[in-house]
Amino acid sequence: MFNNLSEKLDKALHTLKGHGKITEVNVAETLKEVRRALLDADVNFKIAKEFTKSVKEKALGQDVLTTLNPGQLMVKLVKDELTELMGGDTVGINLGGSPTVILMSGLQGSGKTTFSGKLANYLKTKKTKQVLLVGCDVYRPAAINQLRVVGEQIGVEVYAEEGNQNPVEISQNAIKHAKANGKNVVIIDTAGRLAVDEEMMTEIANIHKAVNPQETLFVVDSMTGQDAVNTAKAFNDILNFDGVVLTKLDGDTRGGAALSIKSVVDKPIKFIGTGEKMDAIDVFHPDRMADRILGMGDVISLVERAQEQYDEEEARKLQKKIAKNQFGFDDFLNQINQIKKMGSMKDLVGMIPGAGKALKDVDIDDDAFKGIEAIIHSMTPEERTTPAVINASRKKRIAKGSGTSVQEVNQLMKQFDQMSKMMKMMQGGGGRKMMQMMKGMR
Incomplete structure (x- = not known):
């Protein structure tokens, strides 16, 4: 979504990096690139010109925001102006009338x-x-x-x-x-x-x-x-x-x-x-x-989508399974299905701050889980509920049945094991310990 525009605006706003303060010269240089990015995105010339003029006036009028560096300040001003340009407030649909x-x-x-x-x-x-x-x-x-x-x-x-x-x-x-x-x-x-x-x-x-x-x-x-x-x-x-x-x-x-x-x-x-x-x-x-x-990104929309798919009763059942070390591949498959219901993978990645930029050259399609699903579907009911029984010969059979390699089956088993351990840790006091560790790493 708007990948080219995002990339060009990012480059334009990087012009201010390293400058100690906002001056007319570096603002003009940055906004020239911003205007060019808008025009390349097929924005009307008059609108692009008015947009950059408004940002410039606000940027040069700032004399207090000492906690922000010029680059951060410019990003905020451009963000506010983009918001206004697209309407400012969210306007819902009118559902009056009968019907x-x-x-x-x-x-x-x-x-x-x-x-x-x-x-x-x-x-x-x-x-x-x-x-x-x-x-x-x-x-x-x-x-x-x-x-x-x-x-x-x-x-x-x-x-x-x-x-x-x-x-x-x-x-x-x-x-x-x-x-x-x-x-x-x-x-x-x-x-x-x-x-x-x-x-x-x-x-x-x-x-x-x-x-x-x-x-x-x-x-x-x-x-x-x-x-x-x-x-x-x-x-x-x-x-x-x-x-x-x-x-x-x-x-x-x-x-x-x-x-x-x-x-x-x-x-x-x-x-x-x-x-x-x-x-x-x-x-x-x-x-x-x-x-x-x-x-x-758009964390609010991401959380809203996750909440729409959240089922309290299912969550309680899952917690009990994790506590008893009974989390299996069927549960893993259910979690994948919940993610898929949230929308296209490309759209979801774009909602994670920084992820869209980091993965801009990576082709993420809605079949991202296809291989994982094929492997799980090739397992027997016993193998799905008790992954520990999956030995070398079973892995060969699962790989053959799913059209994948033993290496891919091993990779999924490893990821599943790591995820199970993390979920178990987060259930106990491990969640607090992890937060403390992360704070200590800052």
């Missing part, structure tokens, strides 16, 4: 239909809402089928009318259907359209007028950069939408849309799509995104 009507708009290929499914899944699982997806793309033959597949995947009903070519009528009928069937959220997926297509823009304006939605969201493919921002302005002039959704942020996005769109349309970014899976959706937090762009 809540959410109208999705955007260009063709922006990921609107997929995101409609992600939003439905988010509202169903996180907000316990009864959701109805509505197919109003009457032009693209596969659109309704795509929405039905998505709906089936997440267990959400899809409303569509075969043969009806009037999306205004379909959306009104869908709301009646929702009221009659106890649905409290209606998400209307409209046809992708070009801002220059006057007829299509009039159509979505008519849908908007007819259903009077609580939320109108504009879906933007973040990889299209500045073009997306210009299109957002054209759509906003017609719809006066409530918020923006940035999709495909897991790709090699340049970041221009995320950094510029709030300044251009004065509407908040409400959600981001971070992968292909139906749970790859995050509420947009400007301050956390600024941290990630500057390589500071």
Whole structure:
């Protein structure tokens, strides 16, 4: 996420390293590089210029912060300015109305239909809402089928009318259907359209007028950069939408849309799509995104995701097993599955401070645990519950069954043993001892 921008900003801010104080000369040199990094990320020139001007004024106005060195101060100022540029505060979705009507708009290929499914899944699982997806793309033959597949995947009903070519009528009928069937959220997926297509823009304006939605969201493919921002302005002039959704942020996005769109349309970014899976959706937090762009990670979001997967009853059972030295490979597999549920590995690594930078050239994909899982699945039930029985001949059989080598099986056994010992130590007084040891090493 924003890897190129992060790398360039990191280099720019290193310009101040070694300087005793902030001067106009070294600030100008650093901010020239910051502006160049923003422009390379496809941020509008005027916005990039205003951004660096604001940072410069604040930097030269600082005369007290004696505890910070110039580099740290500049990072803080750039972080604060990035946060403001992306909206400042987190803005949630409006779930008022009975039912809540959410109208999705955007260009063709922006990921609107997929995101409609992600939003439905988010509202169903996180907000316990009864959701109805509505197919109003009457032009693209596969659109309704795509929405039905998505709906089936997440267990959400899809409303569509075969043969009806009037999306205004379909959306009104869908709301009646929702009221009659106890649905409290209606998400209307409209046809992708070009801002220059006057007829299509009039159509979505008519849908908007007819259903009077609580939320109108504009879906933007973040990889299209500045073009997306210009299109957002054209759509906003017609719809006066409530918020923006940035999709495909897991790709090699340049970041221009995320950094510029709030300044251009004065509407908040409400959600981001971070992968292909139906749970790859995050509420947009400007301050956390600024941290990630500057390589500071996003520990808060990481903890929140971990808490979502945390099961107190399972945790108690696990503690008992660890205390009795009964922690086995099935338990290890369960822990892996909990991590996988938290999101894509690349995204999770980006949330760990410094990890994104340290592993920038390492290809981390969602199959990172595939080899480990194959080895465990090749074990017998006895071997999983009592790893001590795994001898040399068993290792050969496990390696052959999992398509791995004995060396890889040995490596997993060693890692498992180390992890078991650490968990045992952390359960007793070892946790305190470890903290004391770490303090002594400072």
